[in-house]
Amino acid sequence: MVLKGFSNSHHDFRFPEAVFLTSRFGNPVIQIGNYRFSKWSGSTGAKTRWICIKDHKGCRAKLWTYDEVIIKYHDNHNH
Numbered sequence: 001m002v003l004k005g006f007s008n009s010h011h012d013f014r015f016p017e018a019v020f021l022t023s024r025f026g027n028p029v030i031q032i033g034n035y036r037f038s039k040w041s042g043s044t045g046a047k048t049r050w051i052c053i054k055d056h057k058g059c060r061a062k063l064w065t066y067d068e069v070i071i072k073y074h075d076n077h078n079h
């Protein structure tokens with residue numbers, strides 16, 4: 001599933017390359033270029049937080065989706 005691009009008042013983020021995938025463990029992931037994000041287990045409702053899969057290595061990058069549209073992306077990867 002291809003995510004629609006999204007612009008907000010602070011940044012003009014567009015992610016035509018962002019795709020929903022399922023990991024080999026059966027968990028939902030979003031891939032953007034070389035980065036992958038896993039769904040944060042505490043998310044509820046239509047707004048969802050996703051954290052970089054390198055979170056355990058200290059990466060703080062994360063993004064949020066609403067109805068399968070990326071609404072915010074903190075791309076501060078450390079890798």
Ligand SMILES: [Zn+2]
Nearest residue numbers: 052059061077
């Ligand atoms: Zn990262």
